[in-house]
Amino acid sequence: MSERILDVKNLKIDFHTYAGEVKAIRDVSFHLDEGETLAIVGESGSGKSVTTRSIIGLLANNANIAGGEINFHGKNLLDLSEREWQKIRGNEIAMIFQDPMTSLDPTMKIGQQIAEPLIKHKGVSKKEAWAKALDMMKAVGIPNAEERINEYPHQFSGGMRQRIVIAIALICEPEILLADEPTTALDVTVQAEILDLMKSLQKRVKTSIIFITHDLGVVAGMADRVAVMYAGELMEFGTVDEIFYDPQHPYTWGLINSMPTLDSKTLESIPGTPPDLLDPPKGDPFAPRNKYAMKIDIERKPPLFKITDTHYAATWLLAPGAPKVEPPLEIQRRWKKYQEMQKN
Structure with a gap:
């Protein structure tokens, strides 16, 4: 070790x-x-x-x-x-x-x-x-x-x-x-x-x-590992494969969706702008730009939820009882590709 x-x-x-x-x-x-x-x-x-x-x-x-x-x-x-x-x-x-x-x-x-x-x-x-x-x-x-x-x-x-x-x-x-x-x-x-x-x-x-x-x-x-930062906070971290193929935070989804690939037909930007850190938000700082945001995202900062021993993400979407949200199609495509790679 x-x-x-x-x-x-x-x-x-x-x-x-x-x-x-x-x-x-x-x-x-x-x-x-x-x-x-x-x-x-x-x-x-x-x-x-x-x-x-x-x-x-x-x-x-x-x-x-x-x-x-x-x-x-x-x-x-x-x-x-x-x-x-x-x-x-x-x-x-x-x-x-x-x-x-x-x-x-x-x-x-x-x-x-x-x-x-x-x-x-x-x-x-x-x-x-x-x-x-x-x-x-x-x-x-x-x-x-x-x-x-x-x-x-x-x-x-x-x-x-x-x-x-x-x-x-x-x-x-x-x-x-x-x-x-x-x-x-x-x-x-x-x-x-x-x-x-x-x-x-x-x-x-x-x-x-x-x-x-x-x-x-x-x-x-x-x-080997990746830490994703936003507005002075850690949003997600994990191994490079976990972040690229199975990201869990909507901000990481946005970053990956805006990255050009050989299969890209269009690139999606993340709408909005980061918060003013003179007066930081009390909840999830990405909430105003997050189309999956819930009421709790505005009110309370999420903890880092454990996904695996090496993978954590600070999003209320991972909380027990949170609504099931499908990641963007590009993220799903990457995950499917990764699973196929693992089989081979």
Whole structure:
């Protein structure tokens, strides 16, 4: 059985703004096991990036941790000082950001930027760090690495810059890699290459990954488990097969229905907009956009109902005595396809 290396419990994060307190993350809990990839998915503004940044101690100055724990090997990261964070950040927990140009220093050579974490965290000599940086450049697929190690970020394409950012994140062989929409700015072909690269390097470095995305198509070939977030809350989580083929929350149905496939004739969008988190709803935050919503959805927040040992969803449709609701046809088609795959 894999060791649990990260355990997020009842996390609450507020943001102080001129308009008032934004309740950005509201009682979120999940865990990460050794060697696995957990994908956190949801629309923009659902709280994915805020949650991830809290794990590496990079929240904005107006953020306030209102409650909860983030336990890394049993130690609550929320209790760390900035000095203690600096020993962990980039060493035991590293992050890949969405836009590589904002992550790279335009005035520093690429080799220096890849080698720097080794010098800072591992205390290796500059010569040894540069040699390992060169090896890592080759590992992430940068051609002519011997020559290009002395070049600057602007001399690389977007896809190559993202490979460099991955090299920087993995050079210290961190236990956890946080990837925040790392392929959004790339074309489809380069995106597939970067995802394949991350999977191969994960096996080499033996790191665990939390992968943040709004693109469910990316998740299918990348994740072991999936957590679905909406309006700062966890709506559903389970194995990748459970979320893709047997989702139980109407919000997850909507996300999957809006995902293009080879069989798609039309794409369905989710009507409406997310709630205002200056004044969060007391019930299910998805209720105003949910055509299956009942009176109780407006009045009371649903708990996470257990479907299997690995699959949970926060919807009153799973409560005893709730009316039987058939999922959309696309979800039914996926479930039927999955059952046929299991037989074969």
